[in-house]
Amino acid sequence: MLSVRSIFGPRLRSSMLLLQSSTASYSASSAAAIQAERTISEGPRNDWTRDEIKSIYDSPVLDLLFHGAQVHRHAHNFREVQQCTLLSIKTGGCSEDCSYCPQSSRYDTGLKAQKLMTKEAVMQAARKAKEAGSTRFCMGAAWRDTIGRKTNFTHILEYVKEIRDMGMEVCCTLGMLEEKQAVELKKAGLTAYNHNLDTSREYYPNVITTRTYDERLDTLQFVRDAGINVCSGGIIGLGEAEEDRVGLLHTLATLPTHPESVPINALVAVKGTPLQDEKPVDVWEMIRMIGTARIVMPKAMVRLSAGRVRFSMPEQALCFLAGANSIFTGEKLLTTPNNDFDADQLMFKVLGLVPKAPSFGENAEKVYETEEAVSI
Ligand code: SF4
Numbered sequence: 001m002l003s004v005r006s007i008f009g010p011r012l013r014s015s016m017l018l019l020q021s022s023t024a025s026y027s028a029s030s031a032a033a034i035q036a037e038r039t040i041s042e043g044p045r046n047d048w049t050r051d052e053i054k055s056i057y058d059s060p061v062l063d064l065l066f067h068g069a070q071v072h073r074h075a076h077n078f079r080e081v082q083q084c085t086l087l088s089i090k091t092g093g094c095s096e097d098c099s100y101c102p103q104s105s106r107y108d109t110g111l112k113a114q115k116l117m118t119k120e121a122v123m124q125a126a127r128k129a130k131e132a133g134s135t136r137f138c139m140g141a142a143w144r145d146t147i148g149r150k151t152n153f154t155h156i157l158e159y160v161k162e163i164r165d166m167g168m169e170v171c172c173t174l175g176m177l178e179e180k181q182a183v184e185l186k187k188a189g190l191t192a193y194n195h196n197l198d199t200s201r202e203y204y205p206n207v208i209t210t211r212t213y214d215e216r217l218d219t220l221q222f223v224r225d226a227g228i229n230v231c232s233g234g235i236i237g238l239g240e241a242e243e244d245r246v247g248l249l250h251t252l253a254t255l256p257t258h259p260e261s262v263p264i265n266a267l268v269a270v271k272g273t274p275l276q277d278e279k280p281v282d283v284w285e286m287i288r289m290i291g292t293a294r295i296v297m298p299k300a301m302v303r304l305s306a307g308r309v310r311f312s313m314p315e316q317a318l319c320f321l322a323g324a325n326s327i328f329t330g331e332k333l334l335t336t337p338n339n340d341f342d343a344d345q346l347m348f349k350v351l352g353l354v355p356k357a358p359s360f361g362e363n364a365e366k367v368y369e370t371e372e373a374v375s376i
Pocket residue numbers: 094095096097098101102103104141142143144175
């Protein structure tokens with residue numbers, strides 16, 4: 001029997017006893033049960049084997065959901081869901097060939113390339129997002145990287161600073177970064193940098209050929225070294241096998257430090273992209289990804305991201321139960337449709353969810369601790 005010792009605080013012992021008594025008769029039969037119990041008692045690990053993660057992923061889905069929920073409740077306030085807003089500040093015309101992306105200049109999707117948005121327009125969007133309850137504002141630019149974009153990069157540093165001064169967490173996704181740029185973003189007050197791995201190392205060349213998996217990992221390392229939180233996840237529904245989904249989670253869960261944020265996206269197939277005819281994933285596939293991510297990376301914010309628009313409120317409720325604790329709100333997710341604002345407000349009310357307040361680390365949090373989360 002593992003000792004009851006945890007990073008998760010004083011609630012653990014009684015909850016563990018309850019968990020042990022309620023699952024004793026079948027915990028041995030489910031990898032989700034065994035590994036969730038281990039995660040709760042030992043805390044996050046970085047030495048996962050691919051087979052271990054595969055066994056969790058392959059557990060009976062209701063068992064995976066139940067044990068994802070157990071880990072979630074030990075590591076997080078289960079009622080809190082962070083609302084993030086993702087704005088495309090520079091749309092289209094990207095030189096990369098990501099086969100799911102309507103912003104690639106290689107595909108005829110009818111999307112018009114635009115220049116970097118002005119400061120006024122970005123700030124207006126950030127204020128609107130804050131008023132609507134978002135505590136994280138993410139800015140996306142359709143670039144391979146930021147090298148040679150000195151003027152635009154300087155503008156983005158200003159945007160980061162001003163939005164951070166509004167009391168919001170700020171995230172950017174601008175393509176590949178160099179070490180120096182990561183340091184500058186950190187100085188400007190960036191909370192997190194998003195750079196998804198998308199899929200497994202093995203399947204990756206089927207999705208994108210213009211940058212390598214290792215280049216993506218390099219960017220994540222520069223972000224981590226600069227002291228910026230890492231946001232990295234992937235997309236399901238690209239035509240990959242379940243083994244590739246496991247491979248993606250394995251890479252993330254064996255990084256020296258787990259990403260603070262793991263977006264789980266379901267492909268939104270866009271006409272004109274090479275993946276336009278891929279079938280939509282069903283909610284049980286999302287639940288498997290979310291529950292597994294929650295068990296293997298217990299402290300991460302697991303973000304129910306693109307593709308949420310296709311899920312009903314009960315389906316989203318199951319995703320939250322399995323361990324998701326963040327959504328993107330607002331009309332669009334970069335260029336694809338997103339859930340209706342009023343429907344999200346109603347969902348929070350019906351499910352008893354509360355918006356998660358922003359978090360800036362121990363010192364910065366004190367500055368903002370008087371700000372109350374808006375109850376819906
Ligand atoms: S996902 Fe990003 S890097 Fe890839 S084509 Fe789209 S905008 Fe460019």
